[in-house]
Amino acid sequence: MKPTRQIIHCDADCFYASVEMRDDPSLRGRPLAIGGEADRRGVVATCNYEARKFGVRSAMSMAYARRLCPGLIVRRPDMEKYRQLSLQIRDIFERYTQLVEPLSLDEAFLDVTEHPYLDAMAIAAQIRQQVAMELGITISAGVAPNKFLAKIASDWEKPDGLTQIAPEQVAEFVARLPVQKIFGVGKVTGQKLQAMGVLYCADLLPYSLEQLEYRFGRFGKQLYQLCRGIDERPVQPSRRRKSLSVEQTYAQDLPDLDACLDELPLLLQKLEKRLEPLLGSYQLHKPFVKVKFSDFSSTTVEKNGADYSQQSFAELMAEAFGRAFKPVRLLGVGVRFR
Ligand code: TTP
Ligand code: MG
Numbered sequence: 523m524k525p526t527r528q529i530i531h532c533d534a535d536c537f538y539a540s541v542e543m544r545d546d547p548s549l550r551g552r553p554l555a556i557g558g559e560a561d562r563r564g565v566v567a568t569c570n571y572e573a574r575k576f577g578v579r580s581a582m583s584m585a586y587a588r589r590l591c592p593g594l595i596v597r598r599p600d601m602e603k604y605r606q607l608s609l610q611i612r613d614i615f616e617r618y619t620q621l622v623e624p625l626s627l628d629e630a631f632l633d634v635t636e637h638p639y640l641d642a643m644a645i646a647a648q649i650r651q652q653v654a655m656e657l658g659i660t661i662s663a664g665v666a667p668n669k670f671l672a673k674i675a676s677d678w679e680k681p682d683g684l685t686q687i688a689p690e691q692v693a694e695f696v697a698r699l700p701v702q703k704i705f706g707v708g709k710v711t712g713q714k715l716q717a718m719g720v721l722y723c724a725d726l727l728p729y730s731l732e733q734l735e736y737r738f739g740r741f742g743k744q745l746y747q748l749c750r751g752i753d754e755r756p757v758q759p760s761r762r763r764k765s766l767s768v769e770q771t772y773a774q775d776l777p778d779l780d781a782c783l784d785e786l787p788l789l790l791q792k793l794e795k796r797l798e799p800l801l802g803s804y805q806l807h808k809p810f811v812k813v814k815f816s817d818f819s820s821t822t823v824e825k826n827g828a829d830y831s832q833q834s835f836a837e838l839m840a841e842a843f844g845r846a847f848k849p850v851r852l853l854g855v856g857v858r859f860r
Pocket of ligand 1: 533534535536537538539566567568569580581626628629680681
Protein backbone atom coordinates (compact mmCIF):
# COMPACT_ATOMS: atom_id res chain seq x y z
CA MET A 523 0.00 0.00 0.00
CA LYS A 524 1.12 3.52 -0.74
CA PRO A 525 1.92 5.65 2.30
CA THR A 526 -0.70 8.22 3.26
CA ARG A 527 0.13 11.53 1.67
CA GLN A 528 0.21 14.83 3.52
CA ILE A 529 -1.25 17.56 1.36
CA ILE A 530 -1.71 21.20 2.33
CA HIS A 531 -3.96 23.62 0.50
CA CYS A 532 -3.33 27.30 1.20
CA ASP A 533 -5.63 30.13 0.19
CA ALA A 534 -5.16 33.76 1.17
CA ASP A 535 -8.11 35.47 2.81
CA CYS A 536 -9.81 38.10 0.62
CA PHE A 537 -6.46 38.39 -1.10
CA TYR A 538 -6.51 41.73 -2.96
CA ALA A 539 -8.49 43.37 -0.15
CA SER A 540 -6.06 42.08 2.50
CA VAL A 541 -3.14 43.60 0.64
CA GLU A 542 -4.84 46.98 0.38
CA MET A 543 -5.80 46.91 4.07
CA ARG A 544 -2.23 46.06 4.95
CA ASP A 545 -0.91 49.01 2.97
CA ASP A 546 -3.57 51.43 4.21
CA PRO A 547 -4.65 50.54 7.74
CA SER A 548 -7.40 53.18 7.63
CA LEU A 549 -9.30 50.67 5.47
CA ARG A 550 -9.36 48.05 8.20
CA GLY A 551 -12.67 47.31 9.84
CA ARG A 552 -14.58 49.05 7.05
CA PRO A 553 -16.33 47.38 4.14
CA LEU A 554 -13.94 47.39 1.18
CA ALA A 555 -14.26 46.14 -2.37
CA ILE A 556 -11.48 45.90 -4.94
CA GLY A 557 -12.49 46.28 -8.55
CA GLY A 558 -13.69 48.67 -11.21
CA GLU A 559 -15.84 51.66 -10.46
CA ALA A 560 -19.64 51.47 -10.60
CA ASP A 561 -20.00 54.16 -13.23
CA ARG A 562 -17.75 52.25 -15.60
CA ARG A 563 -19.58 48.94 -15.41
CA GLY A 564 -16.97 47.68 -13.03
CA VAL A 565 -17.22 44.39 -11.19
CA VAL A 566 -16.05 43.33 -7.75
CA ALA A 567 -12.82 41.32 -7.95
CA THR A 568 -13.01 40.67 -4.25
CA CYS A 569 -14.10 42.32 -1.02
CA ASN A 570 -13.16 42.06 2.62
CA TYR A 571 -15.19 40.15 5.17
CA GLU A 572 -16.88 43.29 6.47
CA ALA A 573 -18.33 43.85 3.00
CA ARG A 574 -19.32 40.17 2.75
CA LYS A 575 -21.65 40.70 5.72
CA PHE A 576 -23.68 42.92 3.43
CA GLY A 577 -23.84 40.26 0.75
CA VAL A 578 -21.13 41.72 -1.48
CA ARG A 579 -19.36 39.00 -3.50
CA SER A 580 -16.71 38.52 -6.19
CA ALA A 581 -17.89 38.99 -9.79
CA MET A 582 -20.90 41.08 -8.74
CA SER A 583 -21.36 44.42 -10.47
CA MET A 584 -19.92 47.26 -8.44
CA ALA A 585 -23.14 49.19 -8.86
CA TYR A 586 -25.10 46.39 -7.23
CA ALA A 587 -22.49 46.01 -4.51
CA ARG A 588 -22.85 49.67 -3.65
CA ARG A 589 -26.59 49.25 -3.35
CA LEU A 590 -26.15 46.33 -0.97
CA CYS A 591 -23.58 48.19 1.06
CA PRO A 592 -23.96 51.98 0.89
CA GLY A 593 -20.75 52.69 2.85
CA LEU A 594 -18.65 50.49 0.60
CA ILE A 595 -15.14 51.76 -0.05
CA VAL A 596 -13.82 50.90 -3.51
CA ARG A 597 -10.20 50.58 -4.56
CA ARG A 598 -8.73 49.69 -7.91
CA PRO A 599 -6.65 46.54 -8.10
CA ASP A 600 -2.88 46.78 -8.28
CA MET A 601 -2.03 43.57 -10.08
CA GLU A 602 1.69 44.03 -10.05
CA LYS A 603 1.65 44.27 -6.30
CA TYR A 604 -0.45 41.12 -5.97
CA ARG A 605 1.79 39.21 -8.36
CA GLN A 606 4.83 40.22 -6.40
CA LEU A 607 3.23 39.16 -3.13
CA SER A 608 2.14 35.90 -4.69
CA LEU A 609 5.77 35.10 -5.47
CA GLN A 610 6.78 35.98 -1.94
CA ILE A 611 4.14 33.63 -0.58
CA ARG A 612 5.46 30.94 -2.88
CA ASP A 613 8.96 31.51 -1.55
CA ILE A 614 7.65 30.75 1.91
CA PHE A 615 6.02 27.54 0.67
CA GLU A 616 9.31 26.52 -0.90
CA ARG A 617 11.07 26.65 2.43
CA TYR A 618 9.27 23.37 3.10
CA THR A 619 8.97 21.61 -0.23
CA GLN A 620 9.58 21.98 -3.93
CA LEU A 621 6.28 20.21 -4.57
CA VAL A 622 4.19 23.34 -4.83
CA GLU A 623 1.35 23.58 -7.34
CA PRO A 624 -0.03 27.11 -7.62
CA LEU A 625 -3.67 27.29 -8.67
CA SER A 626 -3.93 31.07 -8.78
CA LEU A 627 -2.15 34.06 -7.30
CA ASP A 628 -3.36 33.26 -3.80
CA GLU A 629 -3.88 29.51 -3.81
CA ALA A 630 -1.61 26.47 -3.93
CA PHE A 631 -1.28 22.81 -3.08
CA LEU A 632 1.81 21.54 -1.30
CA ASP A 633 2.83 17.92 -0.88
CA VAL A 634 4.87 17.73 2.32
CA THR A 635 4.80 13.95 2.75
CA GLU A 636 8.56 13.76 2.38
CA HIS A 637 9.47 16.45 4.89
CA PRO A 638 12.19 14.95 7.07
CA TYR A 639 10.90 16.00 10.49
CA LEU A 640 7.84 18.25 10.40
CA ASP A 641 4.31 16.99 9.96
CA ALA A 642 1.84 18.77 7.74
CA MET A 643 0.01 20.53 10.56
CA ALA A 644 3.24 21.98 11.91
CA ILE A 645 4.23 23.15 8.44
CA ALA A 646 0.83 24.69 7.75
CA ALA A 647 0.95 26.52 11.07
CA GLN A 648 4.45 27.84 10.36
CA ILE A 649 3.53 28.95 6.86
CA ARG A 650 0.50 30.82 8.15
CA GLN A 651 2.59 32.49 10.80
CA GLN A 652 5.42 33.43 8.45
CA VAL A 653 3.06 34.86 5.85
CA ALA A 654 1.36 36.92 8.55
CA MET A 655 4.61 38.14 10.12
CA GLU A 656 6.68 38.72 6.99
CA LEU A 657 4.05 39.71 4.48
CA GLY A 658 1.27 41.13 6.64
CA ILE A 659 -1.71 39.14 5.37
CA THR A 660 -3.55 36.05 6.60
CA ILE A 661 -3.94 32.82 4.73
CA SER A 662 -6.14 29.85 5.58
CA ALA A 663 -4.84 26.32 5.25
CA GLY A 664 -6.25 22.84 5.06
CA VAL A 665 -4.37 19.62 5.74
CA ALA A 666 -5.62 16.28 4.43
CA PRO A 667 -4.47 13.09 2.71
CA ASN A 668 -5.39 14.42 -0.75
CA LYS A 669 -6.09 17.54 -2.79
CA PHE A 670 -9.87 17.25 -2.80
CA LEU A 671 -10.09 17.20 0.99
CA ALA A 672 -7.25 19.68 1.61
CA LYS A 673 -9.08 22.24 -0.49
CA ILE A 674 -12.32 21.74 1.38
CA ALA A 675 -10.44 21.91 4.67
CA SER A 676 -8.79 25.25 3.89
CA ASP A 677 -12.24 26.72 3.35
CA TRP A 678 -13.69 25.21 6.50
CA GLU A 679 -12.63 27.85 9.01
CA LYS A 680 -11.89 30.74 6.69
CA PRO A 681 -10.73 33.47 7.32
CA ASP A 682 -7.46 32.90 9.19
CA GLY A 683 -8.24 29.24 9.74
CA LEU A 684 -6.34 25.97 9.89
CA THR A 685 -8.27 22.73 9.54
CA GLN A 686 -7.09 19.16 9.39
CA ILE A 687 -8.93 16.16 8.07
CA ALA A 688 -6.91 13.29 9.46
CA PRO A 689 -6.93 9.95 7.57
CA GLU A 690 -9.12 8.29 10.20
CA GLN A 691 -11.67 11.12 9.93
CA VAL A 692 -12.00 11.02 6.16
CA ALA A 693 -14.91 8.61 5.85
CA GLU A 694 -17.07 10.37 8.37
CA PHE A 695 -16.16 13.83 7.10
CA VAL A 696 -16.90 13.06 3.48
CA ALA A 697 -20.15 11.28 4.22
CA ARG A 698 -21.60 14.52 5.55
CA LEU A 699 -20.47 16.72 2.66
CA PRO A 700 -23.13 18.04 0.32
CA VAL A 701 -22.49 16.59 -3.15
CA GLN A 702 -22.04 20.11 -4.50
CA LYS A 703 -18.66 20.15 -2.77
CA ILE A 704 -17.42 17.54 -5.23
CA PHE A 705 -15.55 19.31 -8.00
CA GLY A 706 -17.26 18.75 -11.32
CA VAL A 707 -20.71 18.69 -9.77
CA GLY A 708 -22.29 21.77 -11.28
CA LYS A 709 -25.84 22.71 -11.84
CA VAL A 710 -26.80 19.93 -14.25
CA THR A 711 -25.20 17.05 -12.36
CA GLY A 712 -26.43 18.54 -9.11
CA GLN A 713 -30.01 18.43 -10.34
CA LYS A 714 -29.60 14.90 -11.64
CA LEU A 715 -28.28 13.80 -8.28
CA GLN A 716 -31.06 15.55 -6.46
CA ALA A 717 -33.61 13.75 -8.61
CA MET A 718 -32.00 10.50 -7.43
CA GLY A 719 -32.44 11.66 -3.86
CA VAL A 720 -28.69 12.20 -3.46
CA LEU A 721 -27.90 15.28 -1.36
CA TYR A 722 -24.83 14.19 0.59
CA CYS A 723 -21.85 12.08 -0.30
CA ALA A 724 -23.19 9.38 2.02
CA ASP A 725 -26.20 9.05 -0.26
CA LEU A 726 -23.87 8.01 -3.10
CA LEU A 727 -22.23 5.16 -1.24
CA PRO A 728 -24.88 2.52 -2.06
CA TYR A 729 -24.26 2.96 -5.81
CA SER A 730 -21.74 0.68 -7.48
CA LEU A 731 -19.07 2.01 -9.82
CA GLU A 732 -20.95 0.47 -12.76
CA GLN A 733 -24.20 2.14 -11.77
CA LEU A 734 -22.57 5.54 -11.51
CA GLU A 735 -20.73 5.09 -14.80
CA TYR A 736 -23.99 4.06 -16.44
CA ARG A 737 -25.69 7.24 -15.22
CA PHE A 738 -22.85 9.75 -15.42
CA GLY A 739 -20.47 8.38 -18.01
CA ARG A 740 -16.81 9.05 -17.35
CA PHE A 741 -17.63 11.36 -14.47
CA GLY A 742 -19.15 8.36 -12.68
CA LYS A 743 -15.78 7.07 -11.61
CA GLN A 744 -14.82 10.43 -10.16
CA LEU A 745 -18.08 10.51 -8.21
CA TYR A 746 -17.54 6.98 -6.97
CA GLN A 747 -14.07 7.82 -5.68
CA LEU A 748 -14.62 11.30 -4.35
CA CYS A 749 -17.71 10.40 -2.31
CA ARG A 750 -15.40 7.94 -0.54
CA GLY A 751 -12.75 10.59 -0.05
CA ILE A 752 -10.43 9.01 -2.61
CA ASP A 753 -8.43 11.38 -4.82
CA GLU A 754 -5.14 10.20 -6.24
CA ARG A 755 -4.22 13.32 -8.22
CA PRO A 756 -0.59 14.21 -7.56
CA VAL A 757 0.56 17.69 -6.64
CA GLN A 758 2.16 18.91 -9.84
CA PRO A 759 4.83 21.50 -9.26
CA SER A 760 4.89 24.49 -11.53
CA ARG A 761 7.53 24.96 -14.14
CA ARG A 762 10.91 25.48 -12.62
CA ARG A 763 11.45 28.96 -11.40
CA LYS A 764 13.72 31.09 -13.50
CA SER A 765 14.76 33.58 -10.88
CA LEU A 766 14.49 34.57 -7.25
CA SER A 767 14.49 38.11 -5.96
CA VAL A 768 13.62 40.25 -2.98
CA GLU A 769 12.25 43.74 -3.30
CA GLN A 770 11.56 46.54 -0.93
CA THR A 771 9.41 49.60 -1.43
CA TYR A 772 10.52 52.45 0.79
CA ALA A 773 8.14 54.60 2.79
CA GLN A 774 10.29 57.56 1.81
CA ASP A 775 12.12 57.70 -1.48
CA LEU A 776 15.85 57.11 -1.33
CA PRO A 777 17.39 60.38 -2.54
CA ASP A 778 20.66 59.20 -4.09
CA LEU A 779 22.96 56.31 -4.89
CA ASP A 780 24.59 56.31 -1.47
CA ALA A 781 21.21 55.88 0.18
CA CYS A 782 20.52 52.97 -2.15
CA LEU A 783 23.86 51.34 -1.42
CA ASP A 784 23.15 51.63 2.29
CA GLU A 785 20.15 49.37 1.80
CA LEU A 786 22.08 46.76 -0.11
CA PRO A 787 23.41 44.64 2.78
CA LEU A 788 19.93 44.10 4.22
CA LEU A 789 18.48 43.19 0.82
CA LEU A 790 21.29 40.74 0.15
CA GLN A 791 20.84 39.20 3.54
CA LYS A 792 17.18 38.54 2.74
CA LEU A 793 18.06 37.21 -0.69
CA GLU A 794 20.60 34.84 0.76
CA LYS A 795 18.09 33.50 3.24
CA ARG A 796 15.54 32.75 0.53
CA LEU A 797 18.17 31.36 -1.78
CA GLU A 798 19.68 28.92 0.63
CA PRO A 799 17.04 26.17 0.46
CA LEU A 800 17.07 26.32 -3.35
CA LEU A 801 20.78 26.02 -3.88
CA GLY A 802 20.67 22.23 -3.83
CA SER A 803 18.37 22.07 -6.81
CA TYR A 804 19.15 25.23 -8.76
CA GLN A 805 22.23 26.49 -10.47
CA LEU A 806 22.97 30.20 -10.30
CA HIS A 807 23.27 31.98 -13.60
CA LYS A 808 23.61 35.72 -12.98
CA PRO A 809 22.81 38.43 -10.45
CA PHE A 810 20.50 41.34 -11.17
CA VAL A 811 19.33 44.56 -9.58
CA LYS A 812 16.03 46.31 -10.12
CA VAL A 813 15.41 49.96 -9.41
CA LYS A 814 12.06 51.71 -9.53
CA PHE A 815 12.24 55.48 -9.50
CA SER A 816 9.92 58.03 -7.94
CA ASP A 817 8.18 58.50 -11.28
CA PHE A 818 7.47 54.72 -11.33
CA SER A 819 9.77 54.09 -14.26
CA SER A 820 11.92 51.07 -13.53
CA THR A 821 15.03 49.46 -14.83
CA THR A 822 16.82 46.16 -14.36
CA VAL A 823 20.52 45.53 -14.75
CA GLU A 824 22.04 42.09 -14.89
CA LYS A 825 25.41 40.81 -15.85
CA ASN A 826 26.74 37.59 -17.24
CA GLY A 827 29.78 36.29 -15.49
CA ALA A 828 29.43 38.58 -12.47
CA ASP A 829 29.86 37.01 -9.07
CA TYR A 830 27.40 37.28 -6.18
CA SER A 831 29.46 39.49 -3.90
CA GLN A 832 28.13 42.68 -2.41
CA GLN A 833 30.59 44.55 -4.57
CA SER A 834 29.12 43.01 -7.68
CA PHE A 835 25.54 43.92 -6.72
CA ALA A 836 26.75 47.44 -5.81
CA GLU A 837 28.12 47.89 -9.32
CA LEU A 838 24.86 46.76 -10.86
CA MET A 839 22.99 49.13 -8.60
CA ALA A 840 25.20 52.04 -9.57
CA GLU A 841 24.58 51.30 -13.21
CA ALA A 842 20.81 51.07 -12.70
CA PHE A 843 20.69 54.27 -10.68
CA GLY A 844 22.79 56.04 -13.29
CA ARG A 845 20.14 55.38 -15.92
CA ALA A 846 17.79 57.97 -14.40
CA PHE A 847 19.40 59.77 -11.46
CA LYS A 848 16.08 60.16 -9.71
CA PRO A 849 14.92 59.39 -6.20
CA VAL A 850 14.20 55.69 -5.75
CA ARG A 851 11.03 54.16 -4.39
CA LEU A 852 11.86 50.48 -4.75
CA LEU A 853 14.98 48.36 -4.85
CA GLY A 854 15.23 44.72 -5.75
CA VAL A 855 18.11 42.26 -5.87
CA GLY A 856 17.92 38.84 -7.37
CA VAL A 857 19.54 35.98 -9.18
CA ARG A 858 18.61 34.21 -12.35
CA PHE A 859 18.93 30.46 -12.56
CA ARG A 860 20.16 28.36 -15.41
P1 TTP B 1 -10.30 33.87 -4.09
O1 TTP B 1 -9.30 33.08 -3.29
O2 TTP B 1 -11.41 33.11 -4.73
O3 TTP B 1 -11.00 34.95 -3.15
P2 TTP B 1 -10.37 35.83 -2.00
O4 TTP B 1 -8.97 35.47 -1.70
O5 TTP B 1 -10.59 37.27 -2.35
O6 TTP B 1 -11.32 35.51 -0.75
P3 TTP B 1 -11.37 34.20 0.15
O7 TTP B 1 -11.05 34.66 1.53
O8 TTP B 1 -12.76 33.70 0.02
O9 TTP B 1 -10.36 33.24 -0.40
O10 TTP B 1 -9.59 34.71 -5.21
C1 TTP B 1 -8.31 35.29 -5.03
C2 TTP B 1 -8.24 36.64 -5.74
O11 TTP B 1 -8.57 36.49 -7.10
C3 TTP B 1 -9.20 37.64 -5.17
O12 TTP B 1 -8.67 38.35 -4.06
C4 TTP B 1 -9.46 38.53 -6.35
C5 TTP B 1 -9.30 37.64 -7.56
N1 TTP B 1 -10.62 37.27 -8.09
C6 TTP B 1 -11.15 38.03 -9.14
O13 TTP B 1 -10.50 38.96 -9.63
N2 TTP B 1 -12.38 37.71 -9.61
C7 TTP B 1 -13.14 36.69 -9.09
O14 TTP B 1 -14.28 36.44 -9.54
C8 TTP B 1 -12.59 35.91 -8.01
C9 TTP B 1 -13.37 34.79 -7.40
C10 TTP B 1 -11.32 36.25 -7.56
MG1 MG C 1 -8.41 33.47 -1.42
